[in-house]
Amino acid sequence: MTGRFALTRRLPDGYFDDALHTDVLKGLTGRPKTLPPKWFYDARGSELFEEITRLPEYYPTRAEHGILRERAGEIAAATGARTLVELGSGSSRKTRLLLDSLLRHGTLEHYAALDVSADALVAAGESLCRDYPDLEVTGCVTDLETDLGLPADARGPRLVAFLGGTLGNLDGEARPAFYARLRAELAPRDRLLMGVDLVKDPAVLVPAYDDAQGVTAEFDKNVLRVLNRELGAGFDLDAFRHRALWNPEEERIEMRLVSLRAQTVPLPVLEMSAEFEEGEETLTEIAVKFRRESLGAELSRAGFGLSHWWTDSEGRFALLLAEPSGTGGP
Structure with a gap:
């Protein structure tokens, strides 16, 4: 606990040392x-x-920020989220556009940030607590590759945000595993918001x-x-x-x-x-880098329905909203 910012750790002592040793040993002998x-x-x-x-040269951050600035109100209206969960939150800079829109919409009560860096979570969490005194702000140190750590007791509906094009760091085998872990934790009224970079020149x-x-x-x-x-x-x-x-x-x-x-x-x-x-x-x-049709099919196979797709004016980057479909969630 730092002030009113609550930080939890889901990883055992020595986890990152062990993971680094394993990754380097495997990676540099392969x-x-x-x-x-x-x-x-x-x-x-x-x-x-x-x-x-x-x-x-680095357009993704500006493009995503522009879409969020333009569409955050629609996202708030479409989700009615009481809890915003951000995966790999880092500095939580772009998140403020979502926080502001959800608060104006009158639904948001809780922001939960998940990241591997405790330092980044504390810095962002304390800043958000100062700027949003009526918002519950929590952080969780976890490794998204192995343990999502979504706050199960958080008030729903939840909006899970995975921004910055980070999905692209997962290859064709890792993405289905990520979707499966996420789908298993989402309730029917929860929503997934992702930023993805698109195929281009x-x-x-x-x-x-x-x-x-x-x-x-x-x-x-x-x-x-x-x-x-x-x-x-x-x-x-x-x-x-x-x-x-x-x-x-x-x-x-x-x-x-x-x-x-x-x-x-x-x-x-x-x-x-x-x-x-x-x-x-x-x-x-x-x-x-993604294409709408193939990514939509990929999400469908994982138990998600693509409900909204927004791009920047140059069609470089997309923000999408998906909802759980079929079976697999709680």
Whole structure:
């Protein structure tokens, strides 16, 4: 409890250390090598991502914010939510548009933020408590990949928001598992609000992940800083180059770190070393881009009905509202 902001932790002690060790051991001994993007986000990584959202090349944040600004009233009217649950809330900056509209609509009583970062939750929660003195504000530290942690005792109907295009970080196998966990926890009157980036010209997509100022490159390399600090690793950041490319078969952006020379990197905490060939690439993030028809079909198979679809004026980004359908919920 921090002031009137209540923070709960659903993860056991040592969870993140164990998860990091498992991910790095599996990822750096696999072919091709991989590192999950969640390890970008220490304090420095979060700062870099906030900087990325302000870059001229990075349109998703501005596009989503514009849709929310225009459509938040419709969302409030369509959902009548008494509880707003945000998955991967981070700074909760865009959330204020939803909070304001739901409060004006007269239904909202509770905002529940879920994120892996306790620091981000506390900072956002205390700020929201100051600015919304009549709103119940809670936070939950959890790993959305394994445990959603939706507040079961929250007053319904609930609106679950998954914004920022984060769905695109899940590949074609991980998304059905995510939908299934979410669907199992939703009641019939609950709703799901998601922001998704859309398929478009690679000439627009690639610079959004490889900006001229090099901020995204710095962000990509931050995962190596995290491994150096947490695992005592010996990564030389100057020995790797950031690369972003469009994969047309999977319709996704892929961020990779390219080894500039043959090298052996010690990871003493794991009692191992990682061998890199010159030019070898480590996949650090995927960002799937979506089409309305195929995403609607994907949601339908998972037990959701697509009820609303809004895009920005240039058709770059979409905000969608889905409702539980069929069986599977409580």
